Amino acid sequence: MTSREKHDRMANAIRFLSMDAVEKANSGHPGLPMGAADIATVLYTRFLKHDPQNPKWADRDRFVLSAGHGSMLLYSLLYLTGYEDITIDEIKNFRQLGSRTAGHPEYGYAAGIETTTGPLGQGIANAVGMAMAERLLSARYGDDLVNHYTYTLVGDGCLMEGISQEAIALAGHLKLNKLIVLFDDNNISIDGPVSLSDSTDQCARFAASGWNTMRADGHDPEAIAAAIEAARNSDRPTMIAFRTTIGFGSPHKAGTNKVHGSPLGADEVKATRQALGWTAEPFEVPSDILDEWRLAGLRSVKERGAWEKRLAAADAETRAEFERRMRGDLPEAFASAIVDYKRKLAANPPAVATRNASEMALEVINEAVPEMIGGSADLTGSNNTKTSQTKPVTPDDFSGRYIHYGIREHGMAAAMNGMALHGGIIPYSGTFMCFSDYARPSMRLASLMGIRSIFVMTHDSIGLGEDGPTHQPVEHMAALRAIPNHFVFRPADTVETAECWQVAVESAETPSTLALTRQKLAPVRIDFEEENLSARGAYELRSASDAAKVTIFASGSEVEIAVKAREALEARGIPTRVVSVPCFELFELQTPEYRKAIIGDAPVRVAIEAGIRMGWDSFIGIDGIFVGMTGFGASAPAPDLYKHFGITADAVVSAVEQRLA
């Protein structure tokens, strides 16, 4: 068997596992795995630094299948190279309930799946984040401990999505030379040839953002190897456009959209077997080929051993700190730093916007947690995400802790996800809350994956004022609360902001959004409390003077209004309590008893939030009084808007009085 024959048979193993799995599931995407099998085989047998026995090795190369619909390519590679999680039974169980081999690669389902992909363009942007994490950690721990490549396989779809441009431009700017994009340039999209909808010269496009670019035959192993080798030696990120045939090997469907997203059918699979000279039964890999693959899976064992030795040789403190960061544990001093800070606040409660409160909290957190890496989508001065510790990262110096992401909310969020997935970093970053819509697909994926990306969203209501309805969140609190496994915090003052930040940083498996005001707020938490009350999601902030007739629920900037309304109602002899609700999701996690006590049994329930009612019914019921927005905002100074839209203590008082009359 010549080396070329060996390569072909190893690649064909991927092709047939993929075809067979799709055929059995009667659903899936055989075209990409068949077309990209040669590229993947060269990458995994000659280049990728990984160890299937130690899949979490910190310094492994990362491989991201950005074109996630080709999941069988990844599952085949993991099975063939010997990852325990992906057995042949899992392959046979492709796309079935409870299997590790979901329709698209799902992070956490099996080791070797570095990120969840499927929504196009996300993977390449995750890969940019991983490559950034690599440079950031290498700047801290040196090449001895952190020095790996990030590869990502992308299709036309990934490159048409706008997020890819944000990722490409950011990577080019930061000169991420250890990032290598393998473009499966097969000229086919779902509707037909790419020429139906695109005429872009992708190499020229990447080059415009400072990338090294190449073209190569994606079915010639030596050409593939030479291109990857050249990419590894580039001083810039590299995109290799591999000309491939989708569904390579299928006599009647290769090179067409018919092979993209459905089973080939028994006849065509048979014909492909004949065409490629593959005689093995379905799901069977000839033992000599499986041996070759398993051998390939061992190729980095020595390298890992050497790395372990280097880690062992590092001084104890460095080693412990590196391992702590990679595990995602927090420094021991973190929680007490927050308590100390709250104690200071209580001594002299400041009246500041919660975006300023966030900056104050971050000063404490960034001091205690060195793996926090901040940034903003070009709104640094508005998001208040930069603290004294966070020197900006530049293309030539990754020792800093602050990323100027540019006006790229979507790419930013996906890159943050990539950093969180890489490990060793807790990414946070800011934009205006209205533009959470731009970042939403990546925020959803952070939730689905259960990773610690922290999104700072300032200017969280009509309180932003003059910029007007395009910039005023109205439905955004509800829309973000709708995402499962996502903590949406809307703190009311400096104390709550610190508490919410604490939960966000401590929640390793849930991403968080902090919704923060532009406008100044009066402090509502005056007395020092060691307990993190915000971690309850909702808690009684002010009790009623007697059996409560009214409970007012509010979040963020409207808690101040609730407190004022309570004072006015109490002055009118109406016992009123106030419940602050910094986080719906955390409240849902409390015991039924606690929740019942907080909801209480006052006959009148009111909620105040400068957003829509959706979601608040679970606190106040259908008959509750809601004081908030029913439509879009307007352009005017914030106090005028609060009056105009009737979000005032007076409005609350008169609504309550009407109800009690």
Place this chain on the structure above:
Amino acid sequence: MTSREKHDRMANAIRFLSMDAVEKANSGHPGLPMGAADIATVLYTRFLKHDPQNPKWADRDRFVLSAGHGSMLLYSLLYLTGYEDITIDEIKNFRQLGSRTAGHPEYGYAAGIETTTGPLGQGIANAVGMAMAERLLSARYGDDLVNHYTYTLVGDGCLMEGISQEAIALAGHLKLNKLIVLFDDNNISIDGPVSLSDSTDQCARFAASGWNTMRADGHDPEAIAAAIEAARNSDRPTMIAFRTTIGFGSPHKAGTNKVHGSPLGADEVKATRQALGWTAEPFEVPSDILDEWRLAGLRSVKERGAWEKRLAAADAETRAEFERRMRGDLPEAFASAIVDYKRKLAANPPAVATRNASEMALEVINEAVPEMIGGSADLTGSNNTKTSQTKPVTPDDFSGRYIHYGIREHGMAAAMNGMALHGGIIPYSGTFMCFSDYARPSMRLASLMGIRSIFVMTHDSIGLGEDGPTHQPVEHMAALRAIPNHFVFRPADTVETAECWQVAVESAETPSTLALTRQKLAPVRIDFEEENLSARGAYELRSASDAAKVTIFASGSEVEIAVKAREALEARGIPTRVVSVPCFELFELQTPEYRKAIIGDAPVRVAIEAGIRMGWDSFIGIDGIFVGMTGFGASAPAPDLYKHFGITADAVVSAVEQRLA
């Protein structure tokens, strides 16, 4: 006064109006209007075809200020060229409640504002849609009636946003040679120099997608004019990178981020007056300069007259049809075509997926409404958006009615908005519902503007099956319902789908989303009803056999389950009614009496939707039974998933029995 002096003074009029307005509002963005004043002056005095007295002239050139924060540039131009809506008092009232001069340009606030901008990158993508509309209508009505340019002024921010790439690639592919992008290349972003976050060669980037590109001095009127002239004669879309100085004229702040987003301050305004030799009082434009501007405002009067004559000379039918389409009125036969179609359905109610039902309805609609222009983000076969009438548009032939948008959900939605804004077209287009997240910022703007963009979102739940949680909407119904002024339809069968489509097409001032299933559904609307019941938002689909003990509310694919559960409960002697809820928003618009009657007074209320509970509390109350999702989905065949997540008639029955026990 030389011609250059005249130009300079006219441009300075923009600069000082902008500075003065921002100063008075004590908020706003003076830097862009000052930097781009020369470009805008050349465009409006020498090129732009428009008539301030007839601002809705169908064949006017469109000007889109994509960098919407520079709104004072546009307001100044509209005031100076004589648009009635923008008086000097409006300019003085910049950013105040009720003014036409909002912080960002708001469509509908004043004639001459062609679209709402502010969220970056939207304007350039709207402009692409407008340029598409121009070509589409020109292919139908000829250059005599439709032959205009679309100009858009963009900043670095617009070009960093991913959506711009989708727009650029689409425009390049379609060879939209009457689209001209004026890039205000001032090298400054909010955080500082663009070099903080970007190193892209924008000309090379546009060229990679087939654009004509140029560079010119953005402060030299002759260079500006020469570049625009060359752009107008290009056979491809053109991007001109104008090198400008942000805040041009400000002695101490020009060329820095200090002048981007805040007032210059009284001293600096004074210094700028001196530097530019401007002696007029605040908000005063010297009469000779105002005269020159007003004269410039008349430059297309003759051309409009000639156009009116050509329109008058067209045959009566053509003229009437052209005018109808541009008014946005529907053909008279439309409503009856839907009724006829419903009558046919009743004769033999088909069991199909609602995406197929949508295709069937579209066959009827597209036949009756020729201005419907369809498309898909590369999911034509899955979204079922293509009908027999819709031949694809190609770069060389715009007579078709179907756009292959590519994998560009965001750019697609924004281009649809541009088409709707242009007039003469009703755009609809499809993607998977999960990827509504990608399009969301543009969907929100459609709602804010109140325009008729129709979004087809198929694969609307776990019912999509094997593709798994990345592709399964869970929170999307809630998140879309959260957007004000947006009809979110989730029809249950062919009849409801036709009814929902009818409302969507008839709603000229509200965008719509149709959430449609991948999986086949049994018909639930068996009898012919002339009335459009779905237009009520919710209606009683099945009555109870006696005084109802249970009301089951459901939407879309879960109505079938509700009907089955009702049968089972009735069989157990529990009188049960079923309310179908195809559209929350329309239900909200009904009379309180109607709503009360539909909610009813059955002691047990149940809602079924294969999504999260959020929003349903308004039907069932806090104590209502909700059968749906509480987290993300999974990868498996759809029937397995419905069972796994307990969204079945059996689950409903046992929950009700438990409650009644």
